[in-house]
Amino acid sequence: MYKLAAPASAEIVIKKSRFIGMLFSVASRAEAQLLLAGQRRQHPGACHVCWALVCDGDSGLDDDGEPSGTAAKPMYNVLMHKDLMNVLAVVVRYWGGIKLGAGGLTRAYGQAISEAVKNAELQPVEPECERRCVLQFADESSLRRLCEQQHVTVLDAAYAEAVTLVLRMKVSQAREFEASARNLLRGALQFSRAA
Known part of the structure; x- marks a missing residue:
């Protein structure tokens, strides 16, 4: 997967x-x-x-009046x-007076974005995952320090008889992080995939 470094x-x-193809990095449909x-x-x-x-989780398409x-x-x-993610592709068309037909339009719109991709600086994106972790109150600060050291994000915390943390990390580091956490807390925690 790749993301745009800049428009x-x-x-x-x-x-x-004229077909002006543009690419923008976006984080949400609202931003798009x-x-x-x-x-x-x-x-x-x-x-x-x-x-x-x-x-x-929120892709979309709009032909804006061109044939479906x-x-x-x-x-x-x-x-x-x-293999691009979190990207908005826009093509602005100024009509030149000659009909292109369905095949011509399909090629033109695809080519406009292909050319924009050639001009783009792409950055690889590592897939991430979320894990739910249940642990004792006394162990929370130790686990949070480990998260900080290993660049794992704490997304949410819930407190009942135990502490439940929802963590986000790179897929490539998940297994190693879980092993480190179990060692640190002497096995006194449970991991599961976050829903």
């Missing part, structure tokens, strides 16, 4: 129509909608502002093929 763009012209609104304001004369969003499946779907396919 990227590219412009292509096909039969007098704000960026999209900004692009609509920057390009008031555009005939279409199509988009594809790949975001943790000819704009956003090819853009989305490029994002999937390039």
